[in-house]
Amino acid sequence: MSATATPSSSLSFFSSSVFLSSSSPHLRQPPSKLFFNSPKQLFSLNVSTAQTGTRAEAATLPVLSYEGTEVGSTTLNLKSAPLDTARAVVHRGIVTDLRNRRRGTASTLTRAEVRGGGIKPYPQKKTGRARRGSNRTPLRPGGGVIFGPKPKDWSAKINKKEKRLAISTAISSAVENAIVVEDFGDKFDKPKTKEFIALMKRLGLDPKEKSMFLMTEVSDNVILSSRNIGTLKMLTPRTLNLFDILDAEKLVFTKGAVEFLNARYGLDSNEEDDYEEEEEEEEVQEDEEG
Structure with missing residues (x-):
């Protein structure tokens, strides 16, 4: 399913020295305990040890149909931070996102x-x-x-390239828990949560585990059918964020979403062309948080 890495090239967030400090015993826990509720699984970074820049091994993901049968495969080839800085990049990205969510209006x-x-x-x-x-x-x-307490600005800044690299690194680290499904937006004639849960089971997903769906377009019936599932996050390219990527135990992409990821976060992506789109996404996220 995905490109395998040697034991020496596998990097786990759980064993990160960033989160383990002898001077702070209360920080002796995985990042999920620091930032998230209680994810049962942490991702490992499968990065080639021979690389010197922001490159990662291409991962082959199975493509499943609406019925849950495998109908092909696709390649996810994203940029990834070097082995010695990957953990720090993702950590900085998630801390920045969480700080920017704080209103700071307590008074x-x-x-x-x-x-x-x-x-x-x-x-x-x-x-x-x-x-x-x-x-x-x-x-x-x-x-x-x-x-x-008095009103305080908790926001923190992060470079756009670094933020993009943190997202692509997090997705690359979770390829072993990711699948690709054909677009199923037209399969729902009317909103029905039971049908969406049945779809998740056909795809091998447990409705009790946290999962994230990334779709380029989400129909109204799909939104209404999935919104009552508390463990599910339905995202689009405009709402894709680092927190939901790390918090999910399973990632589900549509074929259009894979093409978007390769175009936006791939090795051949042009970052300067996407700055305006990123600013629009930030405005959308601020409106949703507000």
Whole structure:
């Protein structure tokens, strides 16, 4: 199914020294525990040890029909980061995405911003109580908050080439868990979740496991049929993101999606021509998050 790599050329995110630190015992866990809920499987990077640049071995993926039978094969040939920097590139990409998702709108009132407290609550002396000058003190309920959160910009920048390389590296690392299916958008005459679950089972997918579908065009009936499956992500080229790639245990591409990936993230892709499209995708993602 995919190009095999020698044991010396297999790189696992689980054994990454980036996530293992003797000074931080709480970080002794795979990246899935740091960023995701609980994926049961981590991907390995099958990168040729002989390469010196951003190149990876071409992977051959089976093409399945709507009935689940194998009708052919296709090649996925994407750029991949070098062996010694692949883990760092993917890590930087996912951290950037997660930081950019944070709104940073949490805000509390200090004692100077809390309403009220203009007069002294009670006399200074002859009450037997502690002296109190204002009700806005942080020591009383309803008072100000000491060192509370204020609006903050959590966003981080990443080079466009580096972001593209992180996505292509993550997809290349998951080729062993990827399949290609013929376009089935016209197969759904009406929305029906039961039929989509039956399709997943014919493709060898477990509806209880996380899976990601990448399609160039998604019909309304397919969206309505799949949206009630909580473990499934239905993505298009405009919504493709690194988090959903790493979070999924199975990747399913249509033949059109494979052609898109080879054109956008392949060895012969022209990055400068796609900058405008990437900016549009970023605007779409910001609108969805907003």
